[in-house]
Structure formats: structure tokens, C-alpha cells
Amino acid sequence: MIDWDRWLVKWHVEFLGRQWNFVDLATLAGLVYLHYLAVLAPFYFTWPAFWSAVALYYISGVGVTLSFHRNLSHKSFKLPKWLEYLFAYCGVLSFQYEARLKNVADLKSQAYYRFLHYTYPLHSVALGVLLYAKGGMPFLVWGMGVRTVLLLHAVFGINSICHTWGQQVWDTGDLSKNNWFIGLMAHGEGWHNNHHAFEYSAQHGFEWWQIDITWYLIRFLQAVGLATDVKLPTETQKKRRALCNKINEESLKQN
């Protein structure tokens, strides 16, 4: 029996003024290597490699948005365990496990999430090896490098771009905005002002034109009976929010 805790967590080195364990070092090395691969993109372009990157962009991206964010962090809906674990595994392939889930405390009590927590960089290495075996450098560069780096920046954009550019339709008392570009790139997570207004909501794009592919997938899972307890704001809750906006506008005019 391997003592994961001892080898992957308790072992430390001192570097750049902080302590690094195995997972930190593997993450850092992985991020540097993935960016290096992404830079090689023009030299290894092939259509099959491009489409493998698109497919993995959606699979691992939905893992982050549907599983990590809406299902595990906000508990916006429930899935049967096997499906919850499967979507979480898709998210692991995004290389963002630690970044997204480190504050979700109740996950540590489940052996499956403890295993992912200790080993998540290794799953990306395994996928990289698989891609290389299947399609050589083009698949590795596009399927791992370009895909992972783009998704990292799209998700990063939620917290930077969506707090700077876009529309604020709900008076949330913060800088959150709805941004269509991040909405498209991050599978619906760019409707960030909506999300701040109704954090529990499984749906982020409320209007028909606010494309939210994560929500379409949740809606589909609900229709076939797999997603349950799907939380949405009621019309009353939306109206109450909208009324808050009106009152604030009025008081602004008077001042």
C-alpha cells in the first residue's frame, strides 16, 4: 500500500521563499511545459490535431464549469455518484483541480476526491502520453498545449475580464459583469453578473441569447432524469432583484 499522504503531501522542498510539495512542483512544471507546447502550435497544425483540441476543450471545460463550479462548489444540482465522478474526472484533465476546488471542504471526506487531489497532474501526463501515441507531436501540441492553455486563460478571464468589461444588469454591489466573449469561451460562465446575483442558480445565461452550453447540458440531464434538485431563481426572486435595481436608479437620479 502506497502512503500517498507521505510521498505526495508531506514531502517538501524550499524554493523561491516558499515550501513546495510534489503536487505544487508537478503543477508548476506542467504549466511551464503546457505553455511551451502551446507556442509550438503553428509548426504542428493538422486538422485532426485541431479537432482533438476542440473536443478536449469542451470535455475538460465542461468538467470545470458543470462539475467543479456548478455541481461541487455551488451545489446547484445533484447527479448520481457515478456521473458526478465522471464529470469531475473530465475536469481533472483541465489541469485546474487545485485552483478550483481547494476551498470545497466536504470533498476531502470522499476517497475519490482525495485520490484526485493527490494525483491530478498525473492524469494530464497520462492523457498527453495517449495523445502522443495516437497522433504524435501535432496531437500533443494541440490536444494538450493549445487546449489546456486556452481553457486556463478563459477560466482566468471570468475573474479578470468579467470584473472589468461587460454589462451589469443586476445591482450586485460589486464589479461583476456579463461578458459574451467569456460566455462563449468558458461555456456560459461569462454571464458572471447573473452568477453573482444568483449564485445558487444552475443556469447562468438567463436570456435566450445568453449562450450557456453548460446549462443546456444540465437541462438535458434533468430532462432524462439524471440531474435532480436543479436550483433556479424564481420569477419572484428575479423581480425582487430587478426592483432593487430600480430603487437604486431612482435614488441616483434624486441625488
Ligand SMILES: [Zn+2]
Ligand atoms: Zn466574480
Ligand SMILES: [Zn+2]
Ligand atoms: Zn461561483
